Amino acid sequence: MSEIQNAEPVCPYCGFVFDAMPSRRRSCPSCKNAVYRKKRPTDRTLRLVTEQQANEIEKEWAKITEDKELKEFDEWMSTIQTSNSHHEKMTAYHQLALYFWRKGDEFRGQVIECL
Numbered sequence: 001m002s003e004i005q006n007a008e009p010v011c012p013y014c015g016f017v018f019d020a021m022p023s024r025r026r027s028c029p030s031c032k033n034a035v036y037r038k039k040r041p042t043d044r045t046l047r048l049v050t051e052q053q054a055n056e057i058e059k060e061w062a063k064i065t066e067d068k069e070l071k072e073f074d075e076w077m078s079t080i081q082t083s084n085s086h087h088e089k090m091t092a093y094h095q096l097a098l099y100f101w102r103k104g105d106e107f108r109g110q111v112i113e114c115l
């Protein structure tokens with residue numbers, strides 16, 4: 001894993017240069033717009049972005065998390081259906097239970113149907 005780098009701390013709206021990378025959301029001292037510090041999933045660099053870009057980057061992260069969860073879900077289901085190991089099956093059940101616990105009540109019925 002490579003280190004996460006900071007990009008130049010430049011306001012994405014007006015080009016104002018901050019003294020240092022802000023540690024969280026800031027208002028630009030020059031143009032007063034809200035400036036967000038974000039890292040895209042495909043990138044190892046923290047950048048200052050606009051509110052709209054920040055929302056898009058949040059969606060990219062949510063998509064990645066969702067894809068990862070779906071892939072894990074499929075793996076656990078397949079373990080439960082195909083594994084000969086009691087231990088592996090119990091682990092998969094446990095992971096599925098956690099998954100549905102995180103997802104909330106409306107998903108709890110589904111896992112019972114699946115099993």
Ligand SMILES: [Zn+2]
Binds near residue numbers: 011012014016030031
């Ligand atoms: Zn600015």
